[in-house]
Amino acid sequence: MSRLVPLPVVVPLLGAALTLLLAAWPRAQRAVSVTCLAATLAVAVALLVQTYRQGPIVAEVGGWPAPVGIVLVADQLAALMLVVSAAVTLCVLLYSIGQRQWETGTTATPVAIFHPTYLVLTAGVTNAFLAGDLFNLFVGFEILLAASFVLITLGGTETRIRTGSTYVVVNVLSSMTFLTAVGLVYAATGTVNMAQLASRLDALPDGVRLSLQLMLLVAFGVKAAVFPLSAWLPDSYPTAPAPVTAVFAGLLTKVGVYAIIRTETLLFPDGRVAGLLMVVAGLTMLIGILGAVAQSDMKRLFSFTLVSHIGYMIFGVALSTVAGLSGSIFYVVHHITIQTTLFLVAGLVEVRAGSTDLRRIGGLSRVAPLIGVLFFVSAMNLAGIPPFSGFLGKLGLFQAGVAVGGVLPAVLVAAGALTSLLTLYVASRVWNVAFWRAPRLDTREPTVRLPALMVGATVALVVLGLTLTVVAGPIFDVTADAAADLLDRTPYVRAVYPEGTP
Amino acid sequence: MSGPSLVLVVFVGVLVACGVTLLLERSLTRILLGIILLGNGVNLLILLGGRSGAPPVVGAAPTAEMSDVLPQAMVLTAIVITFGLTAFLLAVSYRSWYLTGDDEVPDDIEDRQVVRLAERNEAPTTDLGGEGSGGDPEQVDPGLARRRDRGAEGPG
Numbered sequence: 211m212s213r214l215v216p217l218p219v220v221v222p223l224l225g226a227a228l229t230l231l232l233a234a235w236p237r238a239q240r241a242v243s244v245t246c247l248a249a250t251l252a253v254a255v256a257l258l259v260q261t262y263r264q265g266p267i268v269a270e271v272g273g274w275p276a277p278v279g280i281v282l283v284a285d286q287l288a289a290l291m292l293v294v295s296a297a298v299t300l301c302v303l304l305y306s307i308g309q310r311q312w313e314t315g316t317t318a319t320p321v322a323i324f325h326p327t328y329l330v331l332t333a334g335v336t337n338a339f340l341a342g343d344l345f346n347l348f349v350g351f352e353i354l355l356a357a358s359f360v361l362i363t364l365g366g367t368e369t370r371i372r373t374g375s376t377y378v379v380v381n382v383l384s385s386m387t388f389l390t391a392v393g394l395v396y397a398a399t400g401t402v403n404m405a406q407l408a409s410r411l412d413a414l415p416d417g418v419r420l421s422l423q424l425m426l427l428v429a430f431g432v433k434a435a436v437f438p439l440s441a442w443l444p445d446s447y448p449t450a451p452a453p454v455t456a457v458f459a460g461l462l463t464k465v466g467v468y469a470i471i472r473t474e475t476l477l478f479p480d481g482r483v484a485g486l487l488m489v490v491a492g493l494t495m496l497i498g499i500l501g502a503v504a505q506s507d508m509k510r511l512f513s514f515t516l517v518s519h520i521g522y523m524i525f526g527v528a529l530s531t532v533a534g535l536s537g538s539i540f541y542v543v544h545h546i547t548i549q550t551t552l553f554l555v556a557g558l559v560e561v562r563a564g565s566t567d568l569r570r571i572g573g574l575s576r577v578a579p580l581i582g583v584l585f586f587v588s589a590m591n592l593a594g595i596p597p598f599s600g601f602l603g604k605l606g607l608f609q610a611g612v613a614v615g616g617v618l619p620a621v622l623v624a625a626g627a628l629t630s631l632l633t634l635y636v637a638s639r640v641w642n643v644a645f646w647r648a649p650r651l652d653t654r655e656p657t658v659r660l661p662a663l664m665v666g667a668t669v670a671l672v673v674l675g676l677t678l679t680v681v682a683g684p685i686f687d688v689t690a691d692a693a694a695d696l697l698d699r700t701p702y703v704r705a706v707y708p709e710g711t712p
Numbered sequence: 713m714s715g716p717s718l719v720l721v722v723f724v725g726v727l728v729a730c731g732v733t734l735l736l737e738r739s740l741t742r743i744l745l746g747i748i749l750l751g752n753g754v755n756l757l758i759l760l761g762g763r764s765g766a767p768p769v770v771g772a773a774p775t776a777e778m779s780d781v782l783p784q785a786m787v788l789t790a791i792v793i794t795f796g797l798t799a800f801l802l803a804v805s806y807r808s809w810y811l812t813g814d815d816e817v818p819d820d821i822e823d824r825q826v827v828r829l830a831e832r833n834e835a836p837t838t839d840l841g842g843e844g845s846g847g848d849p850e851q852v853d854p855g856l857a858r859r860r861d862r863g864a865e866g867p868g
Contacts (some may be wrong), residue, residue, distance in 0.1 A: 325758055356797070356800070363804060371804060378800070378801060379735070379743055383735065393783075396782070402786075445821070505822075608867075
């Protein structure tokens with residue numbers, strides 16, 4: 211079974227090489243990318259089933275044993291994230307293929323490099339999820355960042371270069387912080403293997419450990435767009451092409467959240483920064499959503515809701531109970547799906563109405579009822595209206611918060627409820643302005659026929675979001691199990707070192 | 713088996729300090745130089761984390777006197793990554809200079825909109841259809857300005 215573990219990284223990378231060679235044959239390129247991502251999804255599902263039944267699976271890369279060599283570890287959390295990310299990237303890929311077909315002849319963006327870069331991005335994301343040592347996690351981050359730099363400046367237009375440069379500089383800086391932290395962790399403990407660090411970090415003096423923890427938190431906080439470090443996100447995401455924004459919004463910030471979950475549970479389980487994390491989580495929720503209230507462009511608005519809802523996940527991590535972590539993981543799964551869907555819907559609106567600016571469009575529910583339905587379902591899901599998965603995720607987190615007790619968790623639960631209401635307000639404002647008033651389009655063409663593949667991919671993601679609601683019970687079983695394993699730490703460590711930590 | 717030399721530690725500090733100072737600049741070229749300095753500082757720092765000693769070649773010295781190879785392996789990877797990112801940033805700043813004649817990183821669009829509204833003492837409204845921005849050289853998206861002007865003058 212351990213032979214399967216490297217595949218989610220290797221398959222997209224091979225696919226990237228192949229699509230680069232096939233640059234002159236777009237049809238073959240598309241076929242290769244879709245096949246690769248479908249294969250990744252299949253492997254991810256197999257890994258999830260296997261980890262749920264038997265616990266974490268470890269692969270030693272190149273056959274080198276653990277402390278010296280690199281290990282890839284698939285535990286339940288990693289496998290679950292792999293499944294969701296593979297499903298979402300596949301849907302977005304299909305959407306982008308649909309959009310390319312629609313755009314053919316109208317724009318001159320270089321299509322040839324999109325597929326290889328997109329596959330490299332996927333490989334980076336999966337590598338970050340599977341990484342068993344800090345340095346490999348850093349490499350995973352760099353792979354996905356390098357690919358995202360290319361995607362965000364795709365076409366090299368003036369707007370994209372200007373917003374892209376902010377994105378590049380901020381992310382390079384956060385990578386430098388991460389790399390410094392990795393270097394210092396190695397200097398302090400003599401290893402970067404996470405399973406080995408779990409015991410070695412415990413032995414360090416408190417001050418050293420706290421400073422290492424804070425450095426890693428700052429680095430991941432930038433990537434996850436946690437409040438004081440989130441200002442770069444709403445400014446750089448909206449200008450990229452719709453599928454790129456969608457996959458960035460869905461996945462890249464969640465890789466940061468995943469890294470926070472992993473380090474806070476496995477490496478620094480004593481919860482010394484729990485108070486800090488809670489304050490930051492509350493501020494992220496409120497300030498993010500207040501930003502969204504003030505926006506008048508759909509894409510920018512969704513970027514702010516993205517920042518805001520990261521707060522929920524950080525809240526669950528800060529609680530550091532099984533219920534809290536479980537709610538947090540469920541929320542990550544839910545939010546990846548929903549946020550991606552919303553950006554894809556915004557892309558559809560742009561195709562149909564010519565703009566996503568709320569000042570220029572209106573009455574879309576009459577002009578394009580299907581887009582209306584797609585938007586309504588996902589927006590209500592995001593806002594947490596029962597019975598959707600957004601409601602279940604928030605409920606799980608609130609219950610965990612109340613169960614912990616104390617002033618700070620209570621304040622956080624209140625802030626979460628307020629954020630949820632404000633999200634509902636934002637969603638209904640978009641609905642009222644863009645979908646419900648007198649029809650008003652920002653395009654000259656009377657009717658634009660929406661490409662079937664774009665609509666199909668969006669429908670598939672909406673259905674995936676609804677499926678999360680239906681199978682929420684089993685998913686909560688998996689997340690609770692994953693959370694228990696994370697807090698226990700021994701399943702992970704024992705999987706890497708069956709004969710005890712060296 | 714000795715600790716890191718003080719010269720190297722101070723050198724790392726100087727590199728990082730210069731890098732951070734340059735990062736605070738507006739021009740992409742200076743930011744790029746800052747990132748190069750910062751990256752080199754961090755790479756040296758990783759190297760400091762390991763034990764120094766004889767070359768890690770089997771037979772050249774007793775194992776206990778060899779230097780630690782792991783930081784060297786990590787630093788090689790990190791150097792390659794820094795190199796790639798530097799090349800990309802260089803391309804971005806060249807492209808920026810090519811398109812606009814300078815390589816300064818501007819304030820974000822929303823910030824500037826807020827500042828403009830504040831100067832005119834207006835409240836932002838959702839239905840602000842014809843916000844004239846044609847005479848504004850700072851407007852980033854010319855398409856947006858054009859669309860806005862069209863909105864201000866009515867259709868056609």
